[in-house]
Amino acid sequence: MKWATMIIPRVSHLSSLHLVELCLPPTFPAHLQSLSSLCQLVIRGCCLAANTSFDQCHYLITRLHIEGLCWHDHTSRSFELIRTCPEVEHLKLDWFCYLYDENPCLPVNLTSLVVLPPLLSSSECVSRSALSMLGHCLSSLSTISTFLVEGTSPPVVDVDYSKTLLPPSLTKFVGPSTFLSLAGPCHVGLREVALTDDDLSLSYIMSMLPLLPDTRSFRAHVNELASFLCERERKEFNGHSNQPI
Numbered sequence: 001m002k003w004a005t006m007i008i009p010r011v012s013h014l015s016s017l018h019l020v021e022l023c024l025p026p027t028f029p030a031h032l033q034s035l036s037s038l039c040q041l042v043i044r045g046c047c048l049a050a051n052t053s054f055d056q057c058h059y060l061i062t063r064l065h066i067e068g069l070c071w072h073d074h075t076s077r078s079f080e081l082i083r084t085c086p087e088v089e090h091l092k093l094d095w096f097c098y099l100y101d102e103n104p105c106l107p108v109n110l111t112s113l114v115v116l117p118p119l120l121s122s123s124e125c126v127s128r129s130a131l132s133m134l135g136h137c138l139s140s141l142s143t144i145s146t147f148l149v150e151g152t153s154p155p156v157v158d159v160d161y162s163k164t165l166l167p168p169s170l171t172k173f174v175g176p177s178t179f180l181s182l183a184g185p186c187h188v189g190l191r192e193v194a195l196t197d198d199d200l201s202l203s204y205i206m207s208m209l210p211l212l213p214d215t216r217s218f219r220a221h222v223n224e225l226a227s228f229l230c231e232r233e234r235k236e237f238n239g240h241s242n243q244p245i
Contacts, residue, residue, distance in 0.1 A: 015037050017038060029052065047072065048070070059084050064092070065092040067092070079105065086109070091112070092113075116150055141169070146171070146172040171192065173187075177197050193215050194217075196221065
């Protein structure tokens with residue numbers, strides 16, 4: 001654990017710091033505070049001591065990536081760190097950060113959010129309360145324009161599709177259709193949509209398109225859709241070719 005006291009004072013000019021699979025000492029928040037030029041922080045697979053506290057800390061970080069943190073007191077206090085970074089514009093974090101924090105909140109200047117999906121089996125479901133908590137965090141933002149969910153996820157159970165939880169400022173969504181349900185019955189404002197589900201039916205795609213009145217770019221991994229478009233193009237071509245000159 002002495003690496004922090006030995007190395008960080010020598011690199012106070014750093015603008016980007018990546019920490020991967022390290023044990024971080026209780027003094028880590030204070031050492032991080034000494035990096036006055038730090039703009040980007042990535043913490044992946046690191047363990048933090050139970051008595052680590054980010055109280056009274058304030059960082060000027062604008063890009064923050066938190067993934068797979070392990071707290072020695074068996075809690076998840078990632079939002080303690082997030083709350084000390086009010087200037088963050090680009091945030092990437094675990095889905096489970098939302099499940100174990102009593103008061104999750106996102107930086108008010110956030111413009112893009114990337115969420116790592118829950119590690120659930122295909123037989124499990126994302127609960128309505130968990131999804132609603134994420135939606136509540138998003139709905140409080142007025143500057144966010146991009147929302148990405150990496151990977152795929154199991155279905156959501158008991159979702160109230162009549163409520164719109166995504167902020168009107170959102171213009172780009174990339175992720176499973178499960179999370180698009182946060183936008184409510186009509187996804188007004190979204191200009192770019194990419195669904196990452198492995199298996200979407202053509203009927204679902206066709207029912208989704210009318211709910212995206214402002215979308216100019218739509219992508220989905222559906223072989224059936226590609227076949228449908230190719231077949232329609234072939235029929236239209238044959239129809240034109242059979243017309244008399």
